Amino acid sequence: MDKVTRRNFIRGMSAGTVAGYFATTGVASTVFKKALTPEKTFAKTDIGECKSVTVKCISETSWFNNKVQMGDFKRCGGGLVRQHEVKFTNEGVADGYKGRNAGGYSTLVDIEFLDGSHKKVLLDTGWNVDWMNHRFEEEGIDRMLRNKEIEFLFVSHDHYDHFWGVEATLKHWPDIAMMIPNTFMKESYELLAGGSFPNPPISNAVPHKGELIKHDIGKIYQLFPGVVSVTFGVPCGRGVYGEQVLIFNLQDKGIATVSGCCHMGLITLMEYMKHHIKGGEEVYGVYGGLHVSPYDDWDPMNDDLVLNIPKYKVKRLGCNHCTGYITAEKMIKAGIPVVKGTGRNKTRRDIYLGNGDTFVL
Amino acid sequence: MKVNYWLDDRKLEARFGLLGSGLVNLVILFGVFLGLWYIFMNPRGILRMYTPMYGYAYVQWLLIGVLSTVLIYRYWPVSQEFLAEKHPLFKGLLLLAMNLVFSVVMVNVVFQTIVGHMGVSYFSETVLESLKINPYNSREYSSTAALMMGAMAALIIPIWSLHFYNWPEREIKTPSGKHTSFLLVLFFVTIGFVLVLHPHFGILFYPWQEFTAAFPWWEKTFNTLSGRFNLGWMVSWTAAIWFIQVTYEGYPIALVKKQPWRAIAGILVTFALAMVFFFGFTLFQEIVWGAPMRGGKYVLAVDWRYLHAGETAMFMLFMALIHAFYFGNWPRKFALEVNILVRTLIVSATTIVFYLLYYKYSPLLLGTQKGFGNPQQFPLVVISLLVSLLLAHHWYFDRWPGEKAVKNLSD
Numbered sequence: 091m092d093k094v095t096r097r098n099f100i101r102g103m104s105a106g107t108v109a110g111y112f113a114t115t116g117v118a119s120t121v122f123k124k125a126l127t128p129e130k131t132f133a134k135t136d137i138g139e140c141k142s143v144t145v146k147c148i149s150e151t152s153w154f155n156n157k158v159q160m161g162d163f164k165r166c167g168g169g170l171v172r173q174h175e176v177k178f179t180n181e182g183v184a185d186g187y188k189g190r191n192a193g194g195y196s197t198l199v200d201i202e203f204l205d206g207s208h209k210k211v212l213l214d215t216g217w218n219v220d221w222m223n224h225r226f227e228e229e230g231i232d233r234m235l236r237n238k239e240i241e242f243l244f245v246s247h248d249h250y251d252h253f254w255g256v257e258a259t260l261k262h263w264p265d266i267a268m269m270i271p272n273t274f275m276k277e278s279y280e281l282l283a284g285g286s287f288p289n290p291p292i293s294n295a296v297p298h299k300g301e302l303i304k305h306d307i308g309k310i311y312q313l314f315p316g317v318v319s320v321t322f323g324v325p326c327g328r329g330v331y332g333e334q335v336l337i338f339n340l341q342d343k344g345i346a347t348v349s350g351c352c353h354m355g356l357i358t359l360m361e362y363m364k365h366h367i368k369g370g371e372e373v374y375g376v377y378g379g380l381h382v383s384p385y386d387d388w389d390p391m392n393d394d395l396v397l398n399i400p401k402y403k404v405k406r407l408g409c410n411h412c413t414g415y416i417t418a419e420k421m422i423k424a425g426i427p428v429v430k431g432t433g434r435n436k437t438r439r440d441i442y443l444g445n446g447d448t449f450v451l
Numbered sequence: 452m453k454v455n456y457w458l459d460d461r462k463l464e465a466r467f468g469l470l471g472s473g474l475v476n477l478v479i480l481f482g483v484f485l486g487l488w489y490i491f492m493n494p495r496g497i498l499r500m501y502t503p504m505y506g507y508a509y510v511q512w513l514l515i516g517v518l519s520t521v522l523i524y525r526y527w528p529v530s531q532e533f534l535a536e537k538h539p540l541f542k543g544l545l546l547l548a549m550n551l552v553f554s555v556v557m558v559n560v561v562f563q564t565i566v567g568h569m570g571v572s573y574f575s576e577t578v579l580e581s582l583k584i585n586p587y588n589s590r591e592y593s594s595t596a597a598l599m600m601g602a603m604a605a606l607i608i609p610i611w612s613l614h615f616y617n618w619p620e621r622e623i624k625t626p627s628g629k630h631t632s633f634l635l636v637l638f639f640v641t642i643g644f645v646l647v648l649h650p651h652f653g654i655l656f657y658p659w660q661e662f663t664a665a666f667p668w669w670e671k672t673f674n675t676l677s678g679r680f681n682l683g684w685m686v687s688w689t690a691a692i693w694f695i696q697v698t699y700e701g702y703p704i705a706l707v708k709k710q711p712w713r714a715i716a717g718i719l720v721t722f723a724l725a726m727v728f729f730f731g732f733t734l735f736q737e738i739v740w741g742a743p744m745r746g747g748k749y750v751l752a753v754d755w756r757y758l759h760a761g762e763t764a765m766f767m768l769f770m771a772l773i774h775a776f777y778f779g780n781w782p783r784k785f786a787l788e789v790n791i792l793v794r795t796l797i798v799s800a801t802t803i804v805f806y807l808l809y810y811k812y813s814p815l816l817l818g819t820q821k822g823f824g825n826p827q828q829f830p831l832v833v834i835s836l837l838v839s840l841l842l843a844h845h846w847y848f849d850r851w852p853g854e855k856a857v858k859n860l861s862d
Contacts, residue, residue, distance in 0.1 A: 127737050157586060160587035160588065161587070163587050164586045167499025167502065168502030170503075170820055171494045171495070175495075324749060325822035331821055331822070353748075354748060357746040357748070358744070358749075385585050385588065390651055390654045390675075390678065394675055394745050394754065396746070397676075397746070398746035420657075
């Protein structure tokens with residue numbers, strides 16, 4: 091190897107700097123970047139129109155005590171342990187329901203069409219069957235199911251708190267049609283067929299006998315005029331993959347969405363609607379868990395989300411569940427129109443929509 | 452037998468030819484890794500420490516133990532004669548056990564107990580829990596602090612050892628010189644941590660702890676508040692240092708011998724390559740997944756893109772180390788520039804293959820979840836453990852059983 095001289099070294103450094111510039115900053119931020127990352131154009135789907143959507147929060151309290159819930163996850167080995175292996179705390183929780191920490195997430199979606207007719211969809215069916223029975227009874231969901239007034243059960247994803255309470259629905263109507271993401275865990279199918287799992291523990295005494303409609307990732311499914319569902323391929327944790335959401339085009343208002351946990355992220359969802367749904371450039375309303383700080387934990391990446399939401403100019407934002415109280419407080423501080431609730435039926439605070447609250451879009 | 456310094460004196464010989472021995476060692480490395488992963492980390496395994504930060508903290512400090520043992524302490528307190536005479540399996544297990552103890556002491560005693568209780572609360576799980584942070588996040592947050600300190604140490608140690616010649620260890624021949632070097636490294640690690648990672652913890656809690664931590668200074672330029680941005684460029688820099696040292700045989704920095712020019716050249720050249728890795732891998736992601744969105748999740752998150760650039764650089768580093776240690780850094784017969792070019796192509800190609808295999812098979816083999824971006828999983832844990840074992844195999848176990856030490860060199 092040649093002996094280094096000041097001249098050789100400076101030459102080498104200069105060449106390296108120029109090469110490095112074009113290899114990184116030059117490519118990444120100037121002429122080449124545009125060629126390498128051309129702006130994509132998307133075909134937008136016209137989903138028709140409906141008149142309005144009324145959302146009734148049956149239960150947003152998936153668990154009643156964050157500390158107990160996170161203690162369970164800590165003991166079992168974290169967020170990647172499959173949900174059927176987790177031993178949940180099922181007694182002695184003072185602020186739980188009859189000593190159990192399990193609650194559940196479930197929402198009734200009432201769609202009004204342009205001709206004034208209505209259709210109802212049950213989004214998710216909770217976790218603790220006793221709690222869901224109680225809430226279904228209080229809100230008249232049991233009667234609606236028995237009278238077959240609900241079109242179908244739309245399962246956003248098969249997380250324990252959204253799906254394991256399926257017996258509470260099936261006991262009233264075993265033949266109800268169900269729409270699920272085509273990414274269900276095999277254990278979720280087993281539970282649906284009447285299976286049980288000892289660790290959580292969880293069981294379903296009423297096997298499903300109705301139509302099971304599976305939605306593929308990335309496809310837009312027209313459910314009614316002005317109403318579609320889309321499934322996102324997203325790792326939700328605890329072995330669950332994929333979540334589907336409802337998207338509406340409301341006459342004279344614009345695009346709105348109702349989700350279970352919104353694991354794909356609110357920004358991703360709004361960007362999807364902007365690019366794929368006609369009229370999605372402006373979002374009128376949002377409802378659902380937004381999956382930001384479900385255990386009132388925090389992370390600076392969540393600040394990135396809160397600071398970016400105002401750019402989308404959402405007119406009405408109804409949130410709860412895995413959104414977390416800290417997120418709601420930060421969103422309100424950032425000027426986001428978070429709709430307040432009434433803080434009853436075991437929802438602890440009125441800062442966002444809680445159990446029994448109604449949200450009209 | 453008199454041995455000056457075991458790593459300089461030892462001569463290893465392949466038992467089954469270069470390729471055969473390399474493959475034997477590779478299979479053993481992955482076998483040991485998978486066994487340890489199942490026992491300690493796998494979410495479907497026994498101890499399930501891949502939560503992920505809890506396990507990551509111990510892995511990161513295990514790596515620091517290995518690096519410190521060789522680069523700072525030059526195996527002290529183990530004698531060079533002991534290293535030359537003892538069976539690789541015996542001395543390897545002994546040194547690795549010492550590093551494991553070091554890791555546990557650093558995480559549980561130094562950070563969790565002393566620093567967390569007497570200095571900075573977020574280093575202690577029990578203090579955080581007493582401040583009403585839930586049990587799971589208390590452990591994750593405190594582990595994150597410990598591992599980020601370790602990530603800074605993994606960057607500073609090779610810079611200090613390779614480009615500052617581990618000053619003053621070489622001038623002071625007693626153990627005091629080694630301790631002084633180690634303490635100097637810890638000093639710079641602490642300064643670095645406070646400047647680039649402490650602001651992340653300042654806004655990790657609600658409300659923001661603005662009286663005790665500066666606002667993240669990188670936010671406006673890099674469009675994120677998360678300290679994962681810093682972790683991304685730091686591990687890219689760590690990868691670049693080793694890549695130049697191993698694959699490029701130190702070229703061109705090795706041409707500069709005198710201080711302070713060597714230190715300046717070492718920092719500038721390795722940082723330049725780190726930026727090539729960091730921005731280059733960020734660009735690749737943009738080509739594949741489109742532009743990131745602030746506040747987006749998973750593969751669309753701005754902070755994750757930066758972190759993943761660092762993760763990809765570490766994938767590349769791991770391939771470079773395997774190529775150098777197990778396969779003789781082939782080729783060696785051409786001009787240095789040609790050798791470097793061919794090696795770069797080999798390492799780049801194997802990195803792509805390893806990357807794709809990792810994301811395809813890690814759910815099956817490691818108990819992770821399908822998908823690329825996910826805050827619940829950190830491929831850096833996997834790579835850091837693999838690199839720790841690989842370095843230990845190379846430095847402690849003399850690449851046994853694929854290779855054997857040829858003795859009596861220094862008799």
